[in-house]
Amino acid sequence: MLYDLTVVQFSKMLNNLNAILDKAALVAEAKKYDVTVLLNSRLAPDQFNLIRQVQIACDTAKIGVARLAGVVDSAPKHDDSETTLAELKTRIAQTLDYLNSFKAEDLAEAAERHISQPRWEGKYLTGLEFAIQHAIPNLYFHVTTAYAILRHNGVDVGKKDYLGAMPYKA
C-alpha cells in the first residue's frame, strides 16, 4: 500500500501541480504580466516563494520514495537553480521519471525500514511512520501552498485541479 500512497499518488499530485502551473501561465499571458512574477510570489515575507514550494514538493516526493525503497543515493540531484516556468516543469518531469522507475516490489519492505536523515541526529522513524507522519503531510503541504500562492494571486484554480481525476466506477 505504501507504493500506492507514495509513488503512485505523489506522481498524480505532481502532475496536478504541473497542470496548475500551466493554468498560471495562461492567466499571466491573458493579463499580460510575466509568469515569473507568480513564480516569485509568496504568502508571507518569510515564507518560501512558489519556485521553492515546487522544488520542495519534488524533493519530498523523490527523496521520500528513495528513502522508503532504501536507495536514497539514487535520487536525481537538483541544485535548486530554477528561475523560469520551463525549468520548474523540467524539474517536475525529472521527478516524475524517477518515481516512475519504481515498482511496487521496490517498496515491499518499506514499512519496517528504519528511515533517518542528517538533521535527525542518528534517530529514526519506521518507514510506515515516516510515510504517514512526514513524507505524505509534507508533500500535500507544499502542493497546497503552491496552489494557495496562485489562488491568492488571482489564478482561477479549484479543488478539482488540486485533486485531479477520480477513478470512479459505475
Place this chain on the structure above:
Amino acid sequence: MLYDLTVVQFSKMLNNLNAILDKAALVAEAKKYDVTVLLNSRLAPDQFNLIRQVQIACDTAKIGVARLAGVVDSAPKHDDSETTLAELKTRIAQTLDYLNSFKAEDLAEAAERHISQPRWEGKYLTGLEFAIQHAIPNLYFHVTTAYAILRHNGVDVGKKDYLGAMPYKA
C-alpha cells in the same frame, strides 16, 4: 494501515490545527485585535475563510472515516454555525472524540468497501482509492490552507506546528 492513515493521523493533524489556532489567539491578543478577524480571513475573495477551512477539515476527517468504516450515519452532525474560536475548538474536539471511538478492526475491510456520496451520481470508489486520492489529500488541503491563512496574516506558525511531534527512536 488505513486506520493509521486516517483515524490516527487525521486526529494528529486536527490536534495540530487546534494548537495552531491557539497560537493565532495569542498573536491576536498580543497585537490587540479580535481573533475573529483571523477567523474570517481568506486568501482570495472567492475562497472559503478560516472558519470554513476548519469546518471542512473536521468534516473530511469525520465523514471520511465514517464512510471507510461503513457507518456514515454515525458521524456527529454539525450545522456550520461556528463564529467564535471557542466554538471552532469545540467542533474540533467533537470530531476528535468521534475519531477516537474507532478501533483498528472497524476499518479492517475499508480498502475494498465501495464508497460513494450523493454528488457522485451513483458511481463509487473503492475504500483504498477514496482514502488515498480523496479523503487524505482533502484533509491536508484544508489544514494547510487554514495554516496558510494564518501565516499570511502574520501568525508565527512553522512546519513543526503543522507536522506535530515525530515518534523518533534512538
